[in-house]
Amino acid sequence: MGHLSFEFFPPRQAEGLERLVATARRLQPLQPDYVSVTFGAGGSTQEGTLATAQRLRQDTGLAVAPHLSCVGLDAQTVLELLQRYREIGLCQLVVIRGDRPSGVAESGPFQHAVDMVRFVRRHTGDAFAMQVAAYPDIHPEAAGATSDLTHLAHKVRAGADGIITQYFYNADAYFRLRDDIRRMGITVPVVPGIMPITNAEQLLRFSARCGAEIPRWLALRLKDLESEPAGLRAFGLEVVTSLCQRLLDGGAPGLHIYTLNQAGPALALGAALGLTGRGAGSLEEAAGGAAATGASPPSW
Numbered sequence: 001m002g003h004l005s006f007e008f009f010p011p012r013q014a015e016g017l018e019r020l021v022a023t024a025r026r027l028q029p030l031q032p033d034y035v036s037v038t039f040g041a042g043g044s045t046q047e048g049t050l051a052t053a054q055r056l057r058q059d060t061g062l063a064v065a066p067h068l069s070c071v072g073l074d075a076q077t078v079l080e081l082l083q084r085y086r087e088i089g090l091c092q093l094v095v096i097r098g099d100r101p102s103g104v105a106e107s108g109p110f111q112h113a114v115d116m117v118r119f120v121r122r123h124t125g126d127a128f129a130m131q132v133a134a135y136p137d138i139h140p141e142a143a144g145a146t147s148d149l150t151h152l153a154h155k156v157r158a159g160a161d162g163i164i165t166q167y168f169y170n171a172d173a174y175f176r177l178r179d180d181i182r183r184m185g186i187t188v189p190v191v192p193g194i195m196p197i198t199n200a201e202q203l204l205r206f207s208a209r210c211g212a213e214i215p216r217w218l219a220l221r222l223k224d225l226e227s228e229p230a231g232l233r234a235f236g237l238e239v240v241t242s243l244c245q246r247l248l249d250g251g252a253p254g255l256h257i258y259t260l261n262q263a264g265p266a267l268a269l270g271a272a273l274g275l276t277g278r279g280a281g282s283l284e285e286a287a288g289g290a291a292a293t294g295a296s297p298p299s300w
């Protein structure tokens, strides 16, 4: 397989950061190209993102890509943050708009992710490789599918080096997005974002908020398994493994895995996909790790 990356969110407590470093170490044998650290809306975890990225970089030596959100940041704050990232040796970013708390009016110089991509390029040249977000199931606020694609193309033309998708469970939606954006002359990698399935209630709730579609057949089967955590995890692993296999067979350049700060599900997926060549542990070990439950939802 080509590209592999793992997404984390900044833990709220100091002990959480220790656990996250341990999680990253468990995932390290899979040799990710980088790990990314989300950025809370409203700049609420600006310090958390920086501290988490710094700690992961220092303690694991992994390449770290902090996410940079537009919401609540002014130009000076962004410049200072970018300077700090350069000082600690980071050269990759995931640039996203973020979501305003409902009822909060738009303000600030960065209205859309494209504004931030342009700003980072203008002020830091080629110092950072930038990834931007795309939505196989279409962004919930988009005026339409075509306008969502047009805005995605603008982000790349403004200087993004790659695209990571929101998670989805319909491979055809990914292939259509990739093929449509190719037809618009955009050639950067479109890496599918993959959400392992470990907790039905949480997945259904979060998906309703972010516009990721859970197909009816999947939602109903997950509901049936709600009281059987082991059965649900086994079923979820089977579904997500076959999704990933289909994506990779269809030419996806790799995978970006939303870990929810848990190593087990990502290790189990790596083992099921036969990523042992990258140094993954045994399926038994991975499945044991996947037994850990209670992952928190993403900070965004």
Ligand SMILES: Cc1cc2nc3c(=O)[nH]c(=O)nc-3n(C[C@H](O)[C@H](O)[C@H](O)COP(=O)(O)OP(=O)(O)OC[C@H]3O[C@@H](n4cnc5c(N)ncnc54)[C@H](O)[C@@H]3O)c2cc1C
Pocket (backbone or CB within 6 Å): 037, 038, 039, 040, 041, 067, 068, 069, 094, 095, 096, 097, 098, 099, 111, 112, 113, 114, 132, 133, 134, 139, 140, 141, 142, 143, 147, 148, 149, 151, 155, 164, 165, 166, 167, 193, 300
């Ligand atoms: C890989 C990934 C990582 C994420 N990481 C985080 C994170 O760390 N923190 C966080 O808070 N959220 C994160 N999110 C969620 C993201 O912030 C939300 O999905 C947000 O609603 C949109 O972000 P965007 O970068 O796609 O926005 P944009 O590209 O700005 O698009 C948002 C909406 O506006 C439209 N649009 C875009 N440009 C324009 C324009 N110029 N004029 C008019 N309309 C436009 C688009 O069609 C879309 O409907 C992530 C999402 C993904 C897929």
